[in-house]
Amino acid sequence: MARILITGASGLLGLNLVQETMNEHDVHVVDRSKLDNAPFKILKTDLLNAGALEFVLDSAKPDWLINCAALADLDVCEDNPLLARRLNTELPAQMARACKDRGISFVHISTDAVFDGEKDGFYTEEDTPNPLGVYPQTKFNGEQTVLSENPKAIVARVNFYGWSLSGKRSLAEFFYENLTHQKSISGFTDVKFCPMLVNDTARLLIKMLNKHLSGLYHVVGSQAMSKYQFGVEIARKFGLKESVISPKSIKTSSLTARRSHNLCLSTQKLSTALGESLPQFSTGLQEFYTQLQMGYPQKIRSYQLLR
Numbered sequence: 001m002a003r004i005l006i007t008g009a010s011g012l013l014g015l016n017l018v019q020e021t022m023n024e025h026d027v028h029v030v031d032r033s034k035l036d037n038a039p040f041k042i043l044k045t046d047l048l049n050a051g052a053l054e055f056v057l058d059s060a061k062p063d064w065l066i067n068c069a070a071l072a073d074l075d076v077c078e079d080n081p082l083l084a085r086r087l088n089t090e091l092p093a094q095m096a097r098a099c100k101d102r103g104i105s106f107v108h109i110s111t112d113a114v115f116d117g118e119k120d121g122f123y124t125e126e127d128t129p130n131p132l133g134v135y136p137q138t139k140f141n142g143e144q145t146v147l148s149e150n151p152k153a154i155v156a157r158v159n160f161y162g163w164s165l166s167g168k169r170s171l172a173e174f175f176y177e178n179l180t181h182q183k184s185i186s187g188f189t190d191v192k193f194c195p196m197l198v199n200d201t202a203r204l205l206i207k208m209l210n211k212h213l214s215g216l217y218h219v220v221g222s223q224a225m226s227k228y229q230f231g232v233e234i235a236r237k238f239g240l241k242e243s244v245i246s247p248k249s250i251k252t253s254s255l256t257a258r259r260s261h262n263l264c265l266s267t268q269k270l271s272t273a274l275g276e277s278l279p280q281f282s283t284g285l286q287e288f289y290t291q292l293q294m295g296y297p298q299k300i301r302s303y304q305l306l307r
């Protein structure tokens with residue numbers, strides 16, 4: 001059993017990571033204002049406050065710190081570049097230093113969006129990023145400062161879907177909600193990615209820590225597909241009408257931040273390091289479906305602070 005400190009615990013990854021670890025490990029989380037009444041220990045603080053990081057590390061005294069806190073909305077990052085830099089670059093660098101000084105194993109979460117999408121096929125960890133906007137630039141800078149401050153850290157570039165606290169945080173929830181209410185929506189046919197069920201991402205991060213890995217790894221699904229195709233897969237799995245999803249090009253969208261159209265990452269380095277194949281897309285989607293039948297979204301949402 002390890003003592004784990006998880007930041008960003010109200011987020012899509014953070015909350016599902018807590019679910020995957022709390023039965024086997026001693027889990028402490030950092031939350032600003034959203035969680036309450038949960039079967040894990042909650043440290044209430046804003047990590048950008050002076051001394052907050054030192055306070056949580058010295059209170060929880062973790063073996064592992066997994067940093068899921070971020071400013072992860074691309075359009076909000078474009079409008080708030082200073083805040084994006086503080087959360088996505090400076091805070092992770094501070095964490096990397098503090099963990100090195102205290103002998104804590106550190107995992108920092110980055111993104112598949114660091115590449116410009118110009119490559120044909122899957123990006124490897126050896127490929128050079130070329131971020132297209134504030135979010136990917138601040139995340140890429142975060143990767144670099146973390147690994148230069150603390151070469152023993154793990155930096156994981158991810159892409160995931162799953163059930164979230166708000167019910168609105170993941171693309172899968174967006175498709176599920178609109179399909180259920182038969183609302184017409186569109187899906188990009190010219191943006192390709194490698195979605196992974198967030199619970200699979202969480203389990204892989206724990207395996208990486210147990211194996212004492214370090215450095216940069218791609219931790220995404222092994223199957224590439226367009227965002228439109230992803231919506232269709234969800235419709236089919238839940239027995240919903242896929243015709244409500246219209247195929248659309250990202251070139252005609254009104255999104256603020258520029259987006260890469262190829263987010264496909266190779267996971268060869270990770271599967272070799274772990275000595276196993278990564279989970280299949282179909283297995284993850286089946287689990288996502290079963291979670292709904294078993295009341296998993298309601299369970300994680302019950303930790304929400306009611307105002």
Ligand SMILES: NC(=O)c1ccc[n+]([C@@H]2O[C@H](COP(=O)([O-])OP(=O)(O)OC[C@H]3O[C@@H](n4cnc5c(N)ncnc54)[C@H](OP(=O)(O)O)[C@@H]3O)[C@@H](O)[C@H]2O)c1
Nearest residue numbers: 008009010011012013032046047069070072109111158160
């Ligand atoms: N979602 C994806 O598919 C995806 C794809 C690529 C990379 N990623 C990366 O994966 C990681 C987790 O993403 P996510 O989707 O789980 O993000 P998320 O749902 O937006 O959660 C972000 C978390 O950070 C917390 N946070 C923000 N500012 C904070 C502060 N000043 N002090 C303390 N906590 C703060 C938020 O707390 P509040 O709730 O209080 O704001 C929230 O819990 C991020 O590094 C993101 O860049 C995600």
